Amino acid sequence: MRLPARLVTFVAVLSLLLPAGAAARAGAAAAAAGGYRQVTGFGSNPGDLQMFEYVPAGLPSGAPLVVALHGCTQSADAYHRHSGWAELADRWGFAVVYPQTTTANNVQRCFQWFEPSEYGRGRGEAASIAQMVADARGRLGTGRAFVTGLSAGGGMAANLLAAYPDVFAGGSINAGPPAACASSLLEATGCQMNDQGLTPRQWGDRVRAAFPGYGGPWPRVAIWQGTADYTVRPVNADELRDQWTDVWGVPRSPTSTHTLPGGTTRSVYGDSAVEVYSISGMGHGLAVDPGSGAEQCGASGAYFLDTICSSHRTALFWGLDGDGGEPGAPPAPTGLRVTGTGDGTVSLAWDTVEGAVSYVVRRDGADAGTSAAGAFTDTGLAPGTSYAYTVAAVDAEGRTGPASAPVTATTAGAPPRCFTATNYAHVTAGRAHARGGYAYANGSGQNMGLFNVFVTRTLREPSPGYFVISDPGCSASA
Numbered sequence: 001m002r003l004p005a006r007l008v009t010f011v012a013v014l015s016l017l018l019p020a021g022a023a024a025r026a027g028a029a030a031a032a033a034g035g036y037r038q039v040t041g042f043g044s045n046p047g048d049l050q051m052f053e054y055v056p057a058g059l060p061s062g063a064p065l066v067v068a069l070h071g072c073t074q075s076a077d078a079y080h081r082h083s084g085w086a087e088l089a090d091r092w093g094f095a096v097v098y099p100q101t102t103t104a105n106n107v108q109r110c111f112q113w114f115e116p117s118e119y120g121r122g123r124g125e126a127a128s129i130a131q132m133v134a135d136a137r138g139r140l141g142t143g144r145a146f147v148t149g150l151s152a153g154g155g156m157a158a159n160l161l162a163a164y165p166d167v168f169a170g171g172s173i174n175a176g177p178p179a180a181c182a183s184s185l186l187e188a189t190g191c192q193m194n195d196q197g198l199t200p201r202q203w204g205d206r207v208r209a210a211f212p213g214y215g216g217p218w219p220r221v222a223i224w225q226g227t228a229d230y231t232v233r234p235v236n237a238d239e240l241r242d243q244w245t246d247v248w249g250v251p252r253s254p255t256s257t258h259t260l261p262g263g264t265t266r267s268v269y270g271d272s273a274v275e276v277y278s279i280s281g282m283g284h285g286l287a288v289d290p291g292s293g294a295e296q297c298g299a300s301g302a303y304f305l306d307t308i309c310s311s312h313r314t315a316l317f318w319g320l321d322g323d324g325g326e327p328g329a330p331p332a333p334t335g336l337r338v339t340g341t342g343d344g345t346v347s348l349a350w351d352t353v354e355g356a357v358s359y360v361v362r363r364d365g366a367d368a369g370t371s372a373a374g375a376f377t378d379t380g381l382a383p384g385t386s387y388a389y390t391v392a393a394v395d396a397e398g399r400t401g402p403a404s405a406p407v408t409a410t411t412a413g414a415p416p417r418c419f420t421a422t423n424y425a426h427v428t429a430g431r432a433h434a435r436g437g438y439a440y441a442n443g444s445g446q447n448m449g450l451f452n453v454f455v456t457r458t459l460r461e462p463s464p465g466y467f468v469i470s471d472p473g474c475s476a477s478a
Helices: 010-017 022-033 078-082 085-092 122-138 150-165 184-194 200-208 236-246 310-318 423-426
Strands: 033-040 050-055 065-070 095-100 144-152 168-174 218-227 256-260 264-269 274-279 286-288 304-306 335-342 346-349 358-363 368-370 375-378 386-395 408-409 417-423 430-437 436-443 445-449 455-463 466-469
Touching: 050 078, 050 085, 050 168, 065 078, 065 085, 065 122, 065 150, 078 095, 078 274, 078 310, 085 095, 085 310, 122 144, 144 150, 144 310, 150 168, 150 200, 150 286, 168 310, 184 274, 200 236, 218 236, 218 286, 218 310, 236 264, 236 274, 256 386, 256 408, 274 310, 286 310, 335 408, 346 386, 346 408, 358 375, 375 386, 417 423, 423 430, 423 436, 423 445, 423 455, 436 466, 445 455
Parallel strands: 065 095, 065 144, 144 168, 168 218, 218 274, 286 304
Antiparallel strands: 033 050, 050 095, 256 264, 264 274, 335 346, 346 375, 358 368, 358 386, 386 408, 417 455, 430 436, 436 445, 455 466
């Protein structure tokens, strides 16, 4: 049983006192100005949740909408400040909604992914979140919606994808359990910790049962999991993979695997219908990568772990990088394909677009170059490394159209290797040499500090026998 409804806030009272339509006009004006704010009066709210949103200034009509669900003990504000979604919204032009639960619903502020009365279609918290999407579409004019979440928020995201596949075009489950894994609080711990022993078909049936009679299209699903997560065990990622590959009707064996920064392995299923990102050695939390680089976003903190920016990679997976295009611009190119790879090169081709005078090629969301024809070769890349590409057409007036569907290319050769050890260990292993009491990296000759067992450095080997300092971390793309 729920506690009595919260007292009506001042904002809600004010909206009741305004003339008819004035509240809606005030909301539209605030949205045009942009910013982070709480939204009230978004629906009947059967799940008794709170709604917060971030809207970049000047958000165009039809822009995508991302729903981001916090984990237990967290808040909408913490997710807004740490997850990286606000940075990406500014970069690529979409809105973010942050649902928030309270201790009145759950003492640990967990979304109740384990209660059917809360995660079923038209019920409880799931229905409240669906109402938030409808409200944002009405006020902001947003288009396609996507949902992501961490831990309990990830579990609720999985349930929302099952219950509302007609609302969400894609999802991302970060350290969360499969859809409809539990039907009570008692079962929740078992879901988090143990293999449930279900077949892929049984897992898929739980999704299909959430919205009987629905025949597709199904949302694309990204699954993020740390291999050292002892709160939500890695078996959950396996079960999610089984569940959604069965729903999509694609094989459980990956069509390709790729090495990404932060010790991350990306496995692709069924032409990117489902993707699994496994982060070696990462515990329970959302993967972030603070910094100003093209692939970086987020801020580290409790349950926000510095490895790779999962939000950035998820946004690329959903195609949010410049997806909308400018009014009157050419349509998105089709047929983007990889025509060749070398140790440090990727060659692309695509079908030309009528009215286009050039094309912008984007690598991992950042501009990689332009082309006047339907082909492009990207150079200066790291060997053995995966990159995601899109292409957009530009007309004679300089208007850039929407991005194509993404493709992934992996350069040839072995990826750079990374080594973290004491300076003494680096020297004895042949990665560095000692001189005058100091250690120097072989190849680059960089001074690593005192030659002893107390100084620890990270070295990257971009080519055999050549080492460079890569503190505080190391990745193939560093």
